[in-house]
Every structure is written in C-alpha cells, then in structure tokens.
Amino acid sequence: MTQRIGIQRRVLLAAALTASALALPGCARYYYGAAASSDPVDLMASNHGAADALLLQVPLDPDTPVLVGTVVQLDRLDESSRLGRLVAEQLAGRLVQRGLRVTELRMRETLAMRPGQGELLLSRHAQEVARAQAAQAVLVGTYAVAPQAVYVSLKLVGAGNAVLAAHDYALPMDANVRGLLAGR
Structure with missing residues (x-):
C-alpha cells in the first residue's frame, strides 16, 4: 500500500x-x-512617472529654477540620440506640469550646444552650471541600450554635486524606441 x-x-x-x-x-x-x-512603449507615461518619482524624493522650491540636461549614452557621455533628447524634453515638461520653473537651456548663451546632441550636462559639471544659471538643481541622466530594453538612470544634482534624488527605469525595446536610438 x-x-x-x-x-x-x-x-x-x-x-x-x-x-x-x-x-x-x-x-x-x-x-x-x-x-x-x-504594444508600443508609452514613452510619455514612463518618463512622466520617472519625473514624478524624483519629485517624491526631494522638496524643490517652485520659485527657483531647475535645469534639465540631455540624457546621454552611458558609455559615451558626450553623445546622445533622439531618444535621449526626447526623454529630457518629456522630463522637463513634467517638471513644469508639477509647478516647477525649468530654465530652457537652449535659450541660454552660457551653455554651448553640440549640433545633433542637445545640452550635454554631466553630473561633474552640474554644480558649475547650476551656479551660473541660479538653479537649485540639475536633472542629469544616462541610458544604456540592451537587446530587450533601454535602461535609464536619472539624478537630481544640487549644490556641492550632492545627489538629491535618483530614479532608474527601463524602456522595453520596440520599433519606436529602436527608431529613436538610430536617429541622431
């Protein structure tokens, strides 16, 4: 049995x-x-969610500007793509929607732009730029491309190059994301 x-x-x-x-x-x-x-990736929802996640981590003064740099390639910090520039645009737009003053970097003469690259701000330069622009923080970011996704890392950097907030997220690879990466 x-x-x-x-x-x-x-x-x-x-x-x-x-x-x-x-x-x-x-x-x-x-x-x-x-x-x-x-199903295409909802880039706006992903990027707006990332901006919201950053804002939950640190109180920012709505009367003092925030700068947003172009999100750059992790392995080539002096290069970006249409995807990196679009992510930065959507992040900046969301900060404005949430009541913050965002200084448009393309309107400033003190920052040099590289054609086809955008406003490249590295965290090591963030304090200098923030001081020159009288900003309370600079939003900088990198992305890394993998076969199935693009991994994005964002940081809000304040005085003394202190990281005030950070957020990481992934954008699943689809035809739209692939096309934005291919475009310069």
Whole structure:
C-alpha cells in the first residue's frame, strides 16, 4: 500500500511538472516574444512617472529654477540620440506640469550646444552650471541600450554635486524606441 501511494505521488508530481513546463513557453512568448513587442512603449507615461518619482524624493522650491540636461549614452557621455533628447524634453515638461520653473537651456548663451546632441550636462559639471544659471538643481541622466530594453538612470544634482534624488527605469525595446536610438 505504501509503495502504491509513493507511485501515485510520483505520477502526480510528474504530471504537475509537465503541465508547468508546457505553460512556460507560452509565458516566455508573452513577455519576450512577439506579443511583448506588439504594444508600443508609452514613452510619455514612463518618463512622466520617472519625473514624478524624483519629485517624491526631494522638496524643490517652485520659485527657483531647475535645469534639465540631455540624457546621454552611458558609455559615451558626450553623445546622445533622439531618444535621449526626447526623454529630457518629456522630463522637463513634467517638471513644469508639477509647478516647477525649468530654465530652457537652449535659450541660454552660457551653455554651448553640440549640433545633433542637445545640452550635454554631466553630473561633474552640474554644480558649475547650476551656479551660473541660479538653479537649485540639475536633472542629469544616462541610458544604456540592451537587446530587450533601454535602461535609464536619472539624478537630481544640487549644490556641492550632492545627489538629491535618483530614479532608474527601463524602456522595453520596440520599433519606436529602436527608431529613436538610430536617429541622431
């Protein structure tokens, strides 16, 4: 009798494992295959959510400006793409929607712009720029491209190059994101 119960348990366990294994390929296709890439990434929602997450971490004075630099490639800090510039534009727009003053860097003569790159601010230059522009903080960021996603890291940098807030998020790779990365 004990041997019969042991055999039944093994059969049930084998059936459960088989059912699980059969279900996994469907899940993998849903998350990583064609179904995952069929819905375009909502870049605005992702970037607005990132700005909101930064603002939850630190109180900022609505009367003192914030600067937003172009989000740059992690491995090439002096280069960006249309994606990096679009992310910066959407972050700046969200800060304004939340009641902050954002100084438009392209309107300032004191910052040099590189054609096709945008306003490149590295955190090591953030304090100098913030002081020159009388800003309370500078929003800087990097992105890294991987096969399935673009990973974005943002920092609000204040006086003394102190990181006031930080947020990381991923943008799943789809045709829109790929196209923005390819464009200069």
